[in-house]
Amino acid sequence: MDAPSPTHAADDDAAGAFVPGPRARCPGGAGPLAGVRLAVKDLFDIAGYPTTYGNPDWARTHPVAAGTAPAVSALLEAGAELVGKTKTVELAFGLTGENVWHGTPRNPAAPDRFPGGSSSGSAAAVAGGLADLALGSDTGGSVRIPASYCGLYGLRPTHGAVSLAGARALAPSFDTAGWFARDAGLLARAGRVLLPTGESGALGPMLRVEEAWAGADPAVAEALRPALTRIEARRSEQAMPLHLAPDGVDALYAAFRALQAEEVWATLGSWVAQTRPRFGPGVAERFEYARTVPPDEVKAARGVRLAFQARVRGLLGGGAVLVFPTSPCPAPKLSASLQEQDRVRARTIGVTAIAGLAGCPEITLPLGRIDGAPAGLSLVAAPGRDRALLGLAESL
């Protein structure tokens, strides 16, 4: 699936995945990613092109990029062909993938549903066959959720494992650079280019995060159970049940939300206050929360994060792997109300916050379908075990 078609269809942009305007392009070369068509989320700098960050007022108030982000350079030097920059939710602050300024990318795997975000265009480009590999970023689920919604393999690496230089920040203690592919082999090949070497240690046993299975839509849990059974058979081991969050995943959501809000405002607040940018539905409200999050909530959230980090890293330090549905529900329908989207967001972040708060790598595998919509199964390992996770996915 990752060989280039001789005349590919990227110009058509059937999925509405690429940012409007002149297309950033760079021919491929020799190397481990030769022949791989690469799309890059438009929050990474590519020299000579604007980095819009999904918002026209951002584009207007920032110069064209003078350099190229090291993560992008590494993929290009490995031979990948750049086919374009992809749409993102405004300032990467949202999970549905909607962008009212650039247009919301279509979900090629479920056209009546949202593609997921914030790396919406990256997921749509790969799912629609316009690219083989796409770079995104993941703060609160922005690679894992669109991968799950669009039926793709996706990796959120260990926090800090892949360079975010030359990439716009949202909440630095959670921000990561992740990527998408249609098959586990290419996902792992990109990992060998992007990830640091030197990690070691086998993975196992598998731990089934009970709260995430119980909290998912019954149809999601049902759709993913056969995949888990196949993995268990393949590895000749049964996943053991684990209660990971003593106070429930809602407590993880609350902690993530408060911590992210403080960092978002610290990172982007002065630009927002000075520029007073126009925002699409939902985005303005999230920035308003970021501006006003009570310091006491943030302080309590720091305590939750530290305790949760210690617990998860203790559990996973010996090689154990958490397994649970990537998202508790399939992609919302395009007709979903803002309230419905917010409910989905809260439930979703309760689960994506597991890896987010703990700084752990998470891979999502496109192993389920419900009503014609994809659903991903997630594996989470200890920090630094990204390559082992990618290898595990390849072996399945």
Next chain:
Amino acid sequence: MDAPSPTHAADDDAAGAFVPGPRARCPGGAGPLAGVRLAVKDLFDIAGYPTTYGNPDWARTHPVAAGTAPAVSALLEAGAELVGKTKTVELAFGLTGENVWHGTPRNPAAPDRFPGGSSSGSAAAVAGGLADLALGSDTGGSVRIPASYCGLYGLRPTHGAVSLAGARALAPSFDTAGWFARDAGLLARAGRVLLPTGESGALGPMLRVEEAWAGADPAVAEALRPALTRIEARRSEQAMPLHLAPDGVDALYAAFRALQAEEVWATLGSWVAQTRPRFGPGVAERFEYARTVPPDEVKAARGVRLAFQARVRGLLGGGAVLVFPTSPCPAPKLSASLQEQDRVRARTIGVTAIAGLAGCPEITLPLGRIDGAPAGLSLVAAPGRDRALLGLAESL
């Protein structure tokens, strides 16, 4: 020592600790820090005052702060009296404490030597009795080193444990908000205000980091050995020798330096490129390195960090505490050449990078003197055990 003098001497600024210009002041109130005179490093926002970040071009190109950093607010709400904002090395990027624009603070404990930095004014204010408590920040040693040089207690907390909202960033994955006091009791009282609650677990055993003891000046090791012996007697346990860095602390220095450089340029590079600020000696060179650090070095450094993090957190997860000299040498003389300062910097960061790379809290205790210059002894615990470290220091 932490009771206020009724008519204190802050106006005199005998240590040259405070930033020039109108003094930021706020009367104290009731609360756990009532009567405590507080100084704040001039990279934290205080509403209505400029945040100079130690550089006149920074001050010129940034507006007066509209809000107050939550860490500062928390201390003021706990009753502390704000007596002024303190000098910092330009953009917090240096360890001697020199600032050619605002003047280098004097080291009240060793007037012929540098005060240490980048939180130089905070350390000088507390050591000189102009404040009882001072807030600083620590990326690569900027609280621990001036505390050691000036004979103070200082804490670099767990990465992420204390809010850095409203504070200028240097290298976010290393940046922390730390503080200074003349006694362990006040250091701990400030911790009870600033740190999240919820951590648990006793500390012990102590592990002596052999590379740091062997790499220190013999006089430093000799000056601190009696203090370690006293602690061992007090705790009825001998510190066990530990080789922490299989490739030596130079490898930690190299990894820290490359990772910090990439982040510094990602954080401040666009401002530097656009503004072309004037910098004092050494600072311009460090920014030039940040601009040009080879991506391959950074990638290798990520691998070193992840492996080191896993190793240290594994070692300390059960409550163990690392013990070693905070700095391998006392504060350099004011007459030291730039080359000599650079050698000290490299040796020092090899040791400060232990907690920096691992994200662990480190407390430095003013327990040694060489040739009339102070030398600190450091204790490092697992992430989240800040309160336990502060309690341990109080008990000694």
